[in-house]
Amino acid sequence: MQIIWSDEAIADYHQNIDYFEKEWSSQVALEFIEDVEAAIELIKRHPALYPLADYRKIRKAVIRKQITLFFRVQDKRVQLIRFWNNYQAPEKLKF
Numbered sequence: 001m002q003i004i005w006s007d008e009a010i011a012d013y014h015q016n017i018d019y020f021e022k023e024w025s026s027q028v029a030l031e032f033i034e035d036v037e038a039a040i041e042l043i044k045r046h047p048a049l050y051p052l053a054d055y056r057k058i059r060k061a062v063i064r065k066q067i068t069l070f071f072r073v074q075d076k077r078v079q080l081i082r083f084w085n086n087y088q089a090p091e092k093l094k095f
Contacts, residue, residue, distance in 0.1 A: 001044045004079045009069075012083035016067060035063050040080075047073045 005013075013036065020029035039061050042049065050059040053070060058081065061069045070081040 001047075001073075002077045003040060003044065004077055006079060006081050008082050009080040016083055016085075032064065032067075036069070036083075039063055039069060040078075043071060043078055047071070047078060 016032060017029045020032050043061060047059060050061045050071075052058070053060045056072070058070050058072050061071065063069050063083070066086050068084045068086055070084060072079045072081060
């Protein structure tokens with residue numbers, strides 16, 4: 001399957017990496033990158049493993065307890081929509 005990153009997903013991804021490097025360490029940032037890569041590989045092979053998020057056939061993959069990746073599968077494409085910080089108010093989440 002082809003992976004398509006939304007502009008928001010790209011921005012969220014880099015924002016999380018920057019946060020982990022600044023507040024924790026480069027090692028934590030690297031672990032996050034590896035976790036994302038592993039999740040994307042699993043999504044490509046078995047997207048239905050991840051539960052629906054109750055919104056327009058969007059699925060969610062917990063990358064870490066504080067970060068969830070929202071994605072949509074259409075035909076042979078996976079669209080990465082957002083990397084959401086779970087500590088934010090859910091009503092702020094926009095797709």
